[in-house]
Amino acid sequence: MTWFDAPADAATRLEAAGYLADAATATTTYLAGALEKPLLLEGPAGVGKTELAKAVSRATGADLVRLQCYEGLDEARALYEWNYKKQLLRIQAANAGGSGEGVDWDATHDDIFSEEFLLTRPLLTAIRREQPTVLLIDEVDKTDIEVEGLLLEVLSDFQVTIPELGTVAATRRPFVVLTSNASRELSEAVKRRCLYLHIDYPDAARERQILQSQVPDLDDRIAEQLVATVGRLRELELKKAPSIAESVDWARTLIALEIRDLDAKAIADTLGAVLKHQSDHERAVKELKLARS
């Protein structure tokens, strides 16, 4: 299948799916589909990396298969594992039904390492699906480096080797998106197989557009004030700069409180929606010269 016809087509359909992509994002997303290459998205928290994968799935009608990465993620959780309990039951049943002279071990072995006893995990699931699929490998920098070895076979050959069953190759290549906060460098081998896109905080105009689409009740003037303030906060050396998700939360907070003007006092009163560390809070109050409520 062709995922998108052109960069402009990607931009339009992503927008219809609720995702406002800038030119670089639209182009790279189009290319990832056209070249059937995995797309590696890197950038700070909350800038829309995970959301882009979800938006591609909505825009193309493909199902989303998600592998959430974490420390300690292993093959059994990422690829497949054998259903030991069921295998044991089958062995016991074979023993009980035997003639007493022992059972044919080879036959039992072949039996219990067959499809029926396989539990597929996201990577294998995505490879085997016959319908269009978006495979999201989320927060890949959170795994141990060994897991990248597992990913390589999937990312470069779109196949998975199961010793007892053989190699399973994709009948239809999934649209693969990897996301990373760059908490560690990914291996060169993984990077080489991917298209790379750095997603950063949006410019003021795009952030206003995102707010308009997600919080339609927000009036233009306050949206402008909010985006300008978030921009100033991002320039401070904070532990955690406010992301798009926090701008959206802030907009909803202002509406809930019926605040119509984002003056210093209003900012100080609602800062908890945007800054989640006490030290960031104090710094913002000081640097933006906010009145303490």
Ligand SMILES: Nc1ncnc2c1ncn2[C@@H]1O[C@H](COP(=O)(O)OP(=O)(O)OP(=O)(O)O)[C@@H](O)[C@H]1O
């Ligand atoms: N371009 C965009 N268009 C529309 N909404 C966006 C866009 N970028 C971000 N958002 C909004 O920001 C929220 C946070 O984005 P997302 O969860 O994808 O961040 P992330 O980059 O994956 O962050 P993390 O690294 O913390 O996982 C989304 O739920 C979405 O509402």
Ligand SMILES: [Mg+2]
């Ligand atoms: Mg994410």
